[in-house]
Amino acid sequence: MRLPAVPGRDSLPDLSRETLLVVALVGGAEFVNHTYLVLFPPILGVLSNDFGVSLATLGIAMGVQGAANTVFQLPFGYLADNYDRRLALGLSLGLSTASVFLVAFAPTFEVLLVGQALLGIGIAGHHPAHFPLLADATPEHLRARAFSVRGFLGSLGFGFPPVFFAAVLGFRGLTWRGAIALVGAFGALYALFTLFAFQRWVGEDVTAPETGSAGSASASADADDPSSADDAAASSADSSASRLAGVRRELRAVLASPGVLALALLALVASTASWGLTSYAVVLLRQGYGLALDAANLTLSAMFVVGALAVLVGGDLSDRFSPGPLIVGSYAAVVVFVGLLASTAIPALAAVACLLVVGGTRALAGPARSKLADGLSARSDLGRTFAVVTVGTMTGSALAPPLFGALIERSGLRVAFAAIAGISALAVLVTLFVLYRQGTGRSARAGVEAE
Template structure:
């Protein structure tokens, strides 16, 4: 098994090799997110063909996400113990074959079981990806590597509905042919990972008697605060994505077209901003200061949209700026977690902390919907701002704990 280079040495300084690794991992991450959203566009077709309600249809996506979130941390332990590459190959193959097999499903309940199986495969992606990137990519490009990882995942989310819609509506393919096609796309990705596996490095094993390991790591104050940081950030982001249009309508009677453009501007800014954050993370060490400044800017902009009747043409501009600020803060956040993770523990750390993202998405919709239902839409965006403020407090506590821990072992890395 290929091990990562010792601490203090650059694991890989060749740009072409780094970008090959980033491309391999990013393509698998793209498929992971693509598969999670490729089922929802088929709900109207399945409702007619299988005679089930939309609530039951929603179980396919809900179970896939829930299984992914629940298994990420256990899989992270396995990744740290046995190496990331076999799990990455196996997980990607399980996802691809599960989606492909849905094309042969005789009824919806088989699809539901395959959705659970796909979630099992998907649970591997975050712990394995971050373990490989953290061990294989040189420090000069780790920010851009994490940024591309996030960007390709967001791209998968964005393209899945469009691709399935184009196949079933524009190209006239049946839903079975469409799922078989997109599912089989994972096979060459798995083949490429296998063929290029020599450049994917596993983590160095932690030394006995060194930093805490196992559950000690995850239950430390530092990691719990990073988990809360991710959870609260996700809650705020889902609140905006799910309810910005309805909130602007209820608050200011914003036309639907303007509100839709405003949301699109926010999502575009959040997606593109990730790349800005990656560029910054590779060139500067003040990661926490950067995250704090951008999150504070986003808080101010959300409060402006929620408390001040802005002109319609200005709303998309403000939303674009808020989205870009939050997106740019995400990659330095991930680099902070990497620096805080003890040697050889990156799989479980990222598996645990990133499970806060789907959990935040599950928590947010009901309370925010109740605000709108009970005639207090003015609370929505201030609550988003409050969640972001709380996330910053958690990030500051986590960073302080990481710095204290590093001083007691080895010299602390840059923020």
């Protein structure tokens, strides 16, 4: 159910308790999932020593997580659009949390890879579940701000592991394994509370798919009909054929949405640059600028905190103005400051400042991109739309760690971070192309309507 804009309601606190609860719960789930996404970057050196593998090999492990995440975006989107968004959310939180414990106690690098793959599958459900829940719970004129609250808490989730590891690893007897297990324990408690809260206090007009439950109702009616028992085999065959037809319809619908595909391409390019920076920022600060591990990890956390605040600003600006120029300006600033970092010629303090600026400017684009995706969607395909866009994001997260890890080992930090700046410049060009296509598309539709 798409809630109408309500005149006079200019801020999230004016909304119903149910809406505020949904925004808070989804934001908290984003915090947990983003914490899981960046468990490795703060401890890459420790993992390399413990498992006896190179940075490039650990980059492959991070890429495996991103690849699994990518592959399962559309299945979770189908689940959210056609069954129950609580189910998609519960599977996401449950499987990802269980996988964190597998990663924590992995005896070998091979088991670590399996844990990373399962973690990626679990995390795949959070975008296809989160965005439809927020869109149905929030009126349109405040939707970007609701997205920005989620982005704010997600950025804090990115910033949590570096600080947490710096604190925990300082205690005698505690290792990275115990630290990751503690993160998993927190995630398990949050998952239980969230699912209980959705079941108890959030109505089906928010959690049920827009297409309704016609399939479920039909199945129930067939179960009540005694004659259906004689046609069980035929029904099973028809069900399989129906599922295959559903898959084909989903793929045709994706290919028939050029605007959504263009946003997915933008998400791919921007994510590749962003994850390259996130994955190796600590390595850059340590090897390129001589910072200690604790200082480098604290800088990484501070970068995400600044990004969290910038997400809120980006949400407000996206609701008040056109999101396109905001995205262009955000990525253009990233190009400049990552280029300075790539030089390794600036003072260490200036490098820290550049990372903080990058953390803020790149975060401004998040709510704006989400609002563009929301505007391109019908209400019945929100899960699929955000799944497709997230495929781009997660493909970038899969490509970036092994790509830039190998580039660092072969060509050095300067080349790798110069490449990140170049890819950010490509994101600016892709954004301009998307905006141009949208503008020409609107002009063509206006001409048809006028005729």
